[in-house]
Amino acid sequence: MITLHTDWRMVPDAARGSIVALGNFDGVHLGHAHLLRTLHGARPDGVLSVLTFEPHPRQLFRPQDPPFRLTLSSERAAALQALGVVNIFEIGFDEAFSLMTAERFVREVLHQALGVRHLACGRDFAYGHRRGGDVASLAVQAEALGIGVTIVPALSDAEGPYSSTRIRRALQDGYPERATEELGRPWAVRGLVVHGDARGRLLGFPTANIALGLHLEPSRGVYAVTVRRPDGSVHRGVANIGRRPTVNAGTESRLEVNLFDFKGDLYGQELSVALHTLLRAERKFDGLDALKAQIVLDAAQARDYFEVRRC
Known part of the structure; x- marks a missing residue:
């Protein structure tokens, strides 16, 4: 210890x-x-x-x-x-x-x-x-x-x-795989789950919201992720990092993660969210229906990614 x-x-x-x-x-x-x-x-x-x-x-x-x-x-x-x-x-x-x-x-x-x-x-x-x-x-x-x-x-x-500067550049350019190679493990954001606006739940994809705080902001977009909970359990999921332009959420970026096949209360828990691959860049959609349709596709793509790699 x-x-x-x-x-x-x-x-x-x-x-x-x-x-x-x-x-x-x-x-x-x-x-x-x-x-x-x-x-x-x-x-x-x-x-x-x-x-x-x-x-x-x-x-x-x-x-x-x-x-x-x-x-x-x-x-x-x-x-x-x-x-x-x-x-x-x-x-x-x-x-x-x-x-x-x-x-x-x-x-x-x-x-x-x-x-x-x-x-x-x-x-x-x-x-x-x-x-x-x-x-x-x-x-x-x-x-x-x-x-x-x-x-x-x-x-x-x-x-x-190898350097921290080089890894930061890889993450900001949208290549978490390069960061994984140089870290020897996937790069992760660790933080407390805080209350958001519950919009993800209304869209059918409840998310845990984590402030980036002092963490580097990687390339904005949607990622396939794994999430470690305080009890040590690891869950696959999909996460968005950015400013959510479709809903005009403001200028502060944040991390929102949906854990696949998970039901429970995560508020106040410290999660470690590891980024595996960037699925797509952040973009604005023409309304919530278009956003919801894309979220369905994002989740399916993340599941496929993990099934192929068995991680």
Whole structure:
């Protein structure tokens, strides 16, 4: 079971002295898995841990940017647990912390607070106020404090290094299959089911409504999806992500998902909705009857997709 530590000043003794991978880990993709495997290989006797930040530093420095996160804290933790991580040191990234110098970060956080035995990071890792520290300075200072350091080359394929940026681009271009290949699992939005306008129920396709919040908005349209409920059960379904132009629903995009052959109350439950393929782009229809007819076709196409792939 993974343990989340959100106050670096209050780390229990049992969590100190671990081996730690550094980074934002947004998405927890195959490149991140490669980093963690390399760290474990360097110190197989160590307790595998991750140091990351919440919120993502970009949210502090560029608050005007649209939402861009691939994974929020809970989804990131689940993905890291699947890779064998035991501890997450999730540092609250605020203005005060952003002013910490690179030297203080290594000395006070990594050495004194966490008692790190060995570190691993990518070659482009930068840290401290105004990104004043790089991997060269990290190696010098950490090793002077008795902390081992492994700098891990990026995992690459024919398209170049795996990266969160590359995955975001694939999702925004409407190719969740590419995101699946680079993540090692389908990309998912995890969130609470909230009350909507019940229009889906009136159309004969009741939907669970989930706000995208800080998640990246992928290409707008209709997707074949699988949905994991809190009890661990997984259901196939079809989801719409967008602004619902046929009913003039406004300017805020949201996710609406219909679970096939499911009857029950989902309000207040946290669902994880995984995108498998984009069935069609968002478009406006000439009235609700035309929209309902298309929804029937969308659901049939999603069912066919899953029957062929048995997923």
